[in-house]
Amino acid sequence: MLRDSGTLDNIIAHSVAVTDIAMELGRAMAARGEKVDLRLLEAGSLLHDIGKTEGLKGGHESEVSHGDIGAEMLNKMGYRRLAEIARAHMFSKIFEKGALDTWEKKLVYYADKRVNHDKRVRLSERLDYLTNRYPRGAEMFRKARPMLLRMEKEIFEKAGMTI
Template sequence: MAKVPTREECFEIMEEAKMPPHIIEHSAQVTKIAVFLAEALASSGVPVDTRLVEAGALLHDISKMESIDNGGNHAALGAELLKSRGYPALSPLVERHVDLGEWSEDAPVDEAEIINYADKRVRHDEIVSLGERFDDLIARYGKTDGARTRMERLREEMFRLEKKLFRHLPFAPSHINTL
């Protein structure tokens, strides 16, 4: 079985990385949503590894500060860091949290999809809908036509991902706002 850090070990890794409180707060909210979805999916008979989802969600922004200070892609840096710490199973989850890369509506749900989606439901530390999150992203970063088009494409992709996840669940995406 893949080596996965416990919740306590995740917080130790965050401390060592000197993660600032607002990123810890953001990560805790993403984790709350991701674990809720993973447990609900598991109860609906979708095989997902909840421990892996929890650790991946807690650590998804582990290299955010490093990338703010020194540049680089924080998802790729985080994936590298976790691999070097002996947690290769977490690497693809962190690597794919911004941009999911290859995925399909028809393939089984995987843990990276849950974390990626949960991250899109949190603005700073506040739970929001996908629509609200993308309105904010487009207002902040959609300064050029190219950037806007890319974000609109991502928004459309995320609504497809939401559909994929919720077709297995007995509640609607808006239920997440009540967590």
């Protein structure tokens, strides 16, 4: 699906790295009895940026809209739950009550914040990178930091893992 939609190689590499993290955590959580749909999680993390190439091509403000573009593409293909995951991975969703209401959405959201390009990094490194790359979002990234750290703690506790 990524190839068919013309997704750039670097975005595919990013998506695979995000999927590795999401699945590692998701599997550990599922093994401890949390309700995580691992098939949905895998497809959702692989496809969360399916709208990104289209967003870049269209000259959209990609960081604002590629989640919605991806959701629209996935909805058109009939994948409603995957569409919800793509829509929910955008950075600002952490401030939206109820936007991250399933483990699959939350894990894709979180794993995406642990990868820079295709490299696994700590949250703080990713936040620093984003602040440099998108200075207009600096305030948002600053506000999100403690919330992301709380989310990280919650996920790792449920997974029985140390950060």
